[in-house]
Amino acid sequence: MPQTPNTQTTNAPSPVPTSADVARLAGVSRATVSYVLNNAEAVRISEPTRRKVRDAAEELGYVPHAAARSLRAGHTRIVLLPTSNVLAGPLHGAFLNELQWALRRLDYTVVQYGSLGLTGDEAARAWAELRPVAVISLGDIVLCARNVATLKRAGARAVITLGPGRVPGAHALVMDQAAVGAKAAAHLVERGRRRIGVVVPQEEGLGFFSEPRLAGARSVASAEVEPLPLAHTEESAAALAARWPSLGLDGVFAYNDEYAMLLMRALQDAGLRVPEDVAVIGADDLLIGRLLRPRLSTVQIEMPTGDHLAALVDRAVREPSHFTERHDLMTAVAVRREST
Structure with a gap:
């Protein structure tokens, strides 16, 4: 019987290209390859040579070994x-x-x-x-x-x-997140509001921002501050708006513009007028806040x-x-x- 050809193929991985391979293909030294690919600024290398090295590295699929570079540096x-x-x-x-x-x-x-x-x-x-x-x-x-x-x-x-x-x-x-809360509360006081709610998001991890903002609002003289836990959901905002008349608050700093927009919509849906019944201010100065009616007051943060x-x-x-x-x-x- 004729022998059946052995069609089994090997899946040996291709050899990993080295800087020496790049140097041979580009016609330069390994040191030059290292200088170019590691962006060494202390060595003057012409732009045509840099281009040749980069083209050779791209053709071979070579990238510098981060661990080896770290050992050298x-x-x-x-x-x-x-x-x-x-x-x-x-x-x-x-x-x-x-x-x-x-x-x-x-x-x-x-x-x-x-x-x-x-x-x-x-x-x-x-x-x-x-x-x-x-x-x-x-x-x-x-x-x-x-x-x-x-x-x-x-x-x-x-x-x-x-x-x-x-x-x-x-x-x-x-x-200084406390400065954000202080600026918001001071603005509400200037607008004649004294009983001020401060939204404290219930989402995990936001306490890093919300706690100092609440403390900043509390530092403002003439302001009576009430913390208002609020989740970023329509249901949570509607529940807070429904009990708003019993809270006796005439202003609210809503943590940021996103929470402010959420709460303002819920307050309006509950029949409360903004700003006549409740003055609302957020923070971050998002563009969408300027597109609302009424336009949203905010604390602009410069970073x-x-x-x-x-x-x-x-x-x-x-x-x-x-x-x-x-x-x-x-x-x-x-x-x-x-x-x-």
């Missing part, structure tokens, strides 16, 4: 950005997106790390395993000096906290650009001993419109 280029448990709102979301783009332009690798449910000690150990050169903690997880030391022992040149205060050993980018903050992070990495430990990042201004 003594640190990674990873900036760890622990994922927030909740969305604080469009303003903060846009700010963080802009920050990530700016860090990438500075040749950092931004790694988002899901940290839901971790304590400060657990988070610090988990983050340290990735050997980041910097950590930007958004405040969902409360860090202490011990946690900062853990990260620095693992090679982090900078631990940066974003929040209302500072942690020993970390650089503080201070966002630095992502480029500005990325430059601060870069300086903290390069000159950790000379970096100022506190930067105030935001200002708040009340904007009066028709709802107050």
